[in-house]
Amino acid sequence: MQTSYPRQDIKVLLLEGVSASAVEVFHRAGYSQVELHAKSLPEDELKARIGEAHIIGIRSRTQLTAEVLAQAKRLIAVGCFCIGTNQVNLGAARLAGVPVFNAPYSNTRSVAELVIAEAIMLLRGIPQKNAQCHRGGWAKSANGSYETRDKVLGIVGYGHIGTQVGVLAESLGMRVIFHDIETKLALGNARAVSSLDELLERSDVVTLHVPETPATQLMIRAEQLAKMHAGAMLINASRGSVVDIEALATALREGKLAGAAVDVFPLEPKGNDDAFVSPLVGMDNVILTPHIGGSTLEAQDNIGIEVASKLVRYSDNGSTLSAVNFPEVTLPEHPHSRRLLHIHRNVPGTLSRINELFSAGNLNIDAQFLQTDSEVGYVVIDVSADEAQANALKAQMAAIPGTLRSRVLY
Numbered sequence: 268m269q270t271s272y273p274r275q276d277i278k279v280l281l282l283e284g285v286s287a288s289a290v291e292v293f294h295r296a297g298y299s300q301v302e303l304h305a306k307s308l309p310e311d312e313l314k315a316r317i318g319e320a321h322i323i324g325i326r327s328r329t330q331l332t333a334e335v336l337a338q339a340k341r342l343i344a345v346g347c348f349c350i351g352t353n354q355v356n357l358g359a360a361r362l363a364g365v366p367v368f369n370a371p372y373s374n375t376r377s378v379a380e381l382v383i384a385e386a387i388m389l390l391r392g393i394p395q396k397n398a399q400c401h402r403g404g405w406a407k408s409a410n411g412s413y414e415t416r417d418k419v420l421g422i423v424g425y426g427h428i429g430t431q432v433g434v435l436a437e438s439l440g441m442r443v444i445f446h447d448i449e450t451k452l453a454l455g456n457a458r459a460v461s462s463l464d465e466l467l468e469r470s471d472v473v474t475l476h477v478p479e480t481p482a483t484q485l486m487i488r489a490e491q492l493a494k495m496h497a498g499a500m501l502i503n504a505s506r507g508s509v510v511d512i513e514a515l516a517t518a519l520r521e522g523k524l525a526g527a528a529v530d531v532f533p534l535e536p537k538g539n540d541d542a543f544v545s546p547l548v549g550m551d552n553v554i555l556t557p558h559i560g561g562s563t564l565e566a567q568d569n570i571g572i573e574v575a576s577k578l579v580r581y582s583d584n585g586s587t588l589s590a591v592n593f594p595e596v597t598l599p600e601h602p603h604s605r606r607l608l609h610i611h612r613n614v615p616g617t618l619s620r621i622n623e624l625f626s627a628g629n630l631n632i633d634a635q636f637l638q639t640d641s642e643v644g645y646v647v648i649d650v651s652a653d654e655a656q657a658n659a660l661k662a663q664m665a666a667i668p669g670t671l672r673s674r675v676l677y
């Protein structure tokens with residue numbers, strides 16, 4: 268379908284080393300202006316560059332705050348080429364009429380595999396033994412080394428990643444317990460516990476798989492670490508904001524915890540050339556990884572395809588299916604119609620105002636789909652009209668009070 272705004276004029280800006288598979292998807296769909304950056308951009312540059320972009324693709328590092336989004340005058344959509352979307356002010360994007368898409372499952376398995384590997388390494392005391400050998404030491408001993416079999420793995424956040432971790436852990440013979448704010452179907456022999464405290468008290472290894480939300484902010488502090496039993500271990504591959512890192516360093520230094528594996532940090536370097544600073548640096552019993560839980564070639568390749576395809580579908584036909592901040596609308600194409608999009612504040616009467624414009628122009632609506640959430644309404648309308656009529660309608664719709672965006676797609 269020929270789009271009203273030519274695809275070759277749409278500027279796609281991809282940051283943070285988004286996979287080349289995404290570029291391929293855009294190119295194949297006719298989007299030739301795709302710019303790929305290996306790093307996130309400093310805020311000033313980001314504000315300048317987002318002003319030119321129609322589509323922006325980021326990973327977990329780039330902060331799309333309300334101030335940054337306010338510069339994004341041409342932006343039609345955001346792609347988070349990862350699971351987490353906490354780095355985007357989703358409300359501000361919604362009120363700017365900009366849907367945000369992500370890849371909710373494509374790196375799940377990669378994170379789960381890393382966590383299982385870390386649980387095995389921590390239970391065997393490998394981080395310390397590895398560090399000693401590197402220094403020319405030799406500490407052959409079974410002290411502090413355990414099998415995973417029969418150990419209790421406590422999973423906080425039993426969602427996509429948490430459940431995968433649980434399934435893999437059970438295949439090793441671990442006993443799995445979990446805590447979640449939602450009622451969840453327990454897979455295999457996993458058991459829900461009644462509270463976070465109970466989970467902390469009972470687990471040999473605690474692994475965190477919650478999103479960043481106000482409720483998960485510093486969810487694990489000194490008080491929670493004190494509830495874990497002596498010699499237990501903590502794995503955090505969720506978000507750096509979930510754990511009080513100073514309290515964790517203290518618990519490790521004092522021997523309360525036997526080890527930890529940490530992939531995410533309150534402050535992460537912007538790119539690979541920047542220095543990494545953390546109170547955990549230099550601790551032999553800690554596995555430190557640079558936020559690579561989801562960084563496998565398989566995951567990045569799949570994420571590139573998944574998110575780029577969602578962005579192309581939205582840009583080409585207006586489908587917001589699986590957007591994380593927007594009413595979900597998808598309509599089959601009606602080949603002989605023109606398609607108009609209207610995004611508005613959800614105030615009563617907007618749809619009837621739109622429909623009045625169509626009846627006043629004596630134009631037949633071939634299909635129409637409206638979805639609303641508490642703040643925003645999104646309607647896709649297929650109409651039998653010529654190009655001039657469609658453009659006139661778009662201008663009239665744009666004048667309706669509360670309009671956030673209106674477009675003629677084709």
Ligand SMILES: NC(=O)c1ccc[n+]([C@@H]2O[C@H](COP(=O)([O-])OP(=O)(O)OC[C@H]3O[C@@H](n4cnc5c(N)ncnc54)[C@H](O)[C@@H]3O)[C@@H](O)[C@H]2O)c1
Binds near residue numbers: 428448483559
């Ligand atoms: N290290 C990495 O590279 C990496 C990769 C992927 C995802 N992540 C992080 O992992 C998080 C989890 O991913 P997922 O795909 O499993 O998400 P998910 O949404 O499928 O699961 C999250 C679970 O946490 C639960 N939860 C939310 N708030 C909670 C609370 N206060 N207490 C207990 N449970 C709570 C939810 O109900 C849900 O079941 C992501 O949000 C992302 O931040 C990190």
Ligand SMILES: O=C(O)[C@H](O)COP(=O)(O)O
Binds near residue numbers: 348
């Ligand atoms: O949210 C995610 O998927 C992870 O934190 C991975 O983020 P990344 O793409 O920046 O590695």
